[in-house]
Amino acid sequence: MPGRDQVGPLEDLDLAAFEYAVASAGADDVTQERLRTDFVGLALPFARRLSRRYRGRGESADDLEQVARLGLVKSVDRFDPERGSFTAYAIVTITGEIKRHFRNHSWGVHVPRRMQNLSLEVGAARVALTGELSRRPTAGEIAQRVGIEEAEVLEAQLSGAAYTPGSLNIAADGYDGVEIGDLIGAPDPGLGLVDDRVSVERLILRLPERERRLLGLRFYGNLSQVEIARELGLSQMHVSRLMSRALAWLRQAMLTDAPPAWTALDETDHRLVLATTGQGEVIRCRVTGEIDRDNAGYLRDELMAALPGGGRTARLELDLSAVPLLDAAGIGVLVTLREAARVRDIEVRVTGLQPYAARIAAASGLTDLLG
Known part of the structure; x- marks a missing residue:
C-alpha cells in the first residue's frame, strides 16, 4: 500500500482501504499491525474533517478530534470490504462515536438518550422553521415538522435546558460579590427542632400504651378531647387529665438528663x-x-x-x-x-x-x- 500522508477524494481512501484489506489478509501479526498503523495514519485527516463539523457545541476541538480518531480505529478494525465502501462505514461509525460522546459527557444533567436525541431534533427543526417563517415557531409547528406530539416538544425543550445548566457560582447581577447560589433558599427554622423531635419521640415510647395512643389521636389524628373520649371509652375530663399529666411528664423529661419515673395515675373508674x-x-x-x-x-x-x-x-x-x-x-x-x-x-x-x-x-x- 503506497505511503501517503493524506488522502484527498473519498474514492482514494476507499481504494486505500481495499488495498489494506487485501494486503493484511493472510499476513502475520507483525505485518498486520504495521499495515493497520499505516492505514490509520493515512485516514486521520478524514477523521479530523468529520470532527470539525461538531465544533462550537461546547466541546474543545482537541477532544472532538480524539473521539473521531477513536471512531476511525473502530472502523478500521471492523471494516469488511465485501460489505461496501469504507468511507460510508467510517462516517457512520465516527459520527456515532462523536454523538455518543456528546450524550455521555456534554450534558450538564443526565437526561435519557431518547430525550437527548429528541432535543437535538427539536432544536434543528426550530432553527429551520425560524428561517422559513421569519419568526419563532410555535410548539405545534415544531411538533408537525418533527412528527411528534406537542407535549413531547415541550418536554424536549425542557430537557434541552439541562445541556448547559447555569452555575450557582456565577456572580448575581446587582449584588457586589454575591453568587447566585447565595440568593437561593432561606433558613429553615425546623432544622433547629430536629433534636427535640427525636428526643420527644424516644420519650413517648416510654409512656404507657394508653397515653401513647391518646397523644397520637390528639396530635397526629387531630381529634378533639370529646372524640378521643369516645374512642377510648373515657370521659372528656378524664382524657383532659390524662393528657395534661402526660404532657407535664414529657416537659419535665425534656429538661432533665434522666427522665423521671412514670407513676401510674389513680385508675378509679370515672364512668358515671x-x-x-x-x-x-x-x-x-x-x-x-x-x-x-x-x-x-x-x-x-x-x-x-x-x-x-x-x-x-x-x-x-x-x-x-x-x-x-x-x-x-x-x-x-x-x-x-x-x-x-x-x-x-x-x-x-x-x-x-x-x-x-x-x-x-x-x-x-x-x-x-x-x-
Missing part, C-alpha cells in the same frame, strides 16, 4: 354510675364518677325519673361524695333538679360536694340544696 334506693318517702341517690358535659344529660334524665310524683311529701337525698369532678354542666343539672323538685313540692338535699364544687353551687344560688 347512679344508684337509687327508696325507703319510705325518702329517695336516696348516690352518684359515682365524674360529671361533665358528656354525661350531664344522662344524669339529668336519671334524676328526673327518680323524683317521686307530686301529691305527697317526699325528699330526695343526692350523695355526691364519690364525684371527684363536677363541671358547669353538672351545676346545670342541680339547677334543673331544684326547679323540678319545687314544682312537685319535693325537698332536695345535696351532700358530699367537693369544696370547690360547693363554692360554685353556692355562687349559683343553690345554697338551699346543700345539706
Whole structure:
C-alpha cells in the first residue's frame, strides 16, 4: 500500500482501504499491525474533517478530534470490504462515536438518550422553521415538522435546558460579590427542632400504651378531647387529665438528663354510675364518677325519673361524695333538679360536694340544696 500522508477524494481512501484489506489478509501479526498503523495514519485527516463539523457545541476541538480518531480505529478494525465502501462505514461509525460522546459527557444533567436525541431534533427543526417563517415557531409547528406530539416538544425543550445548566457560582447581577447560589433558599427554622423531635419521640415510647395512643389521636389524628373520649371509652375530663399529666411528664423529661419515673395515675373508674334506693318517702341517690358535659344529660334524665310524683311529701337525698369532678354542666343539672323538685313540692338535699364544687353551687344560688 503506497505511503501517503493524506488522502484527498473519498474514492482514494476507499481504494486505500481495499488495498489494506487485501494486503493484511493472510499476513502475520507483525505485518498486520504495521499495515493497520499505516492505514490509520493515512485516514486521520478524514477523521479530523468529520470532527470539525461538531465544533462550537461546547466541546474543545482537541477532544472532538480524539473521539473521531477513536471512531476511525473502530472502523478500521471492523471494516469488511465485501460489505461496501469504507468511507460510508467510517462516517457512520465516527459520527456515532462523536454523538455518543456528546450524550455521555456534554450534558450538564443526565437526561435519557431518547430525550437527548429528541432535543437535538427539536432544536434543528426550530432553527429551520425560524428561517422559513421569519419568526419563532410555535410548539405545534415544531411538533408537525418533527412528527411528534406537542407535549413531547415541550418536554424536549425542557430537557434541552439541562445541556448547559447555569452555575450557582456565577456572580448575581446587582449584588457586589454575591453568587447566585447565595440568593437561593432561606433558613429553615425546623432544622433547629430536629433534636427535640427525636428526643420527644424516644420519650413517648416510654409512656404507657394508653397515653401513647391518646397523644397520637390528639396530635397526629387531630381529634378533639370529646372524640378521643369516645374512642377510648373515657370521659372528656378524664382524657383532659390524662393528657395534661402526660404532657407535664414529657416537659419535665425534656429538661432533665434522666427522665423521671412514670407513676401510674389513680385508675378509679370515672364512668358515671347512679344508684337509687327508696325507703319510705325518702329517695336516696348516690352518684359515682365524674360529671361533665358528656354525661350531664344522662344524669339529668336519671334524676328526673327518680323524683317521686307530686301529691305527697317526699325528699330526695343526692350523695355526691364519690364525684371527684363536677363541671358547669353538672351545676346545670342541680339547677334543673331544684326547679323540678319545687314544682312537685319535693325537698332536695345535696351532700358530699367537693369544696370547690360547693363554692360554685353556692355562687349559683343553690345554697338551699346543700345539706
